[in-house]
Amino acid sequence: MTLCLVTHSWKSEQYKLVARKVIEALQNLPKGTTIVNSHVDARLNGAWCVYETANPDELVKYLMNSVPEMTSQAIPVIQFFPPGPDLYKMMHIMSQ
Numbered sequence: 001m002t003l004c005l006v007t008h009s010w011k012s013e014q015y016k017l018v019a020r021k022v023i024e025a026l027q028n029l030p031k032g033t034t035i036v037n038s039h040v041d042a043r044l045n046g047a048w049c050v051y052e053t054a055n056p057d058e059l060v061k062y063l064m065n066s067v068p069e070m071t072s073q074a075i076p077v078i079q080f081f082p083p084g085p086d087l088y089k090m091m092h093i094m095s096q
Contacts, residue, residue, distance in 0.1 A: 002052070004052075006075075007072065012043060012044050021070075022067055025066035030055065033051055033052070033053040034052050050077070056076065060073065
């Protein structure tokens with residue numbers, strides 16, 4: 001599984017519609033995908049969410065199909081704090 005930071009954006013006037021559709025979409029995420037945390041921009045026009053997934057492209061496609069008013073982009077990330085297993089793997093590789 002890969003941790004992915006997924007950035008989302010939408011028009012602020014569509015916030016209520018997007019919020020409703022996102023809540024519905026999160027109930028049926030692709031198999032093997034879980035949301036770890038989510039932060040919504042206080043201007044109500046974007047969000048940054050961390051998901052654990054085996055297929056980031058499938059997740060983005062699912063989200064954009066479920067909420068066409070929202071754009072999404074996934075970036076694989078390594079959890080730095082609190083330290084996660086991937087950080088230790090990276091440190092081990094760098095030490096060699």
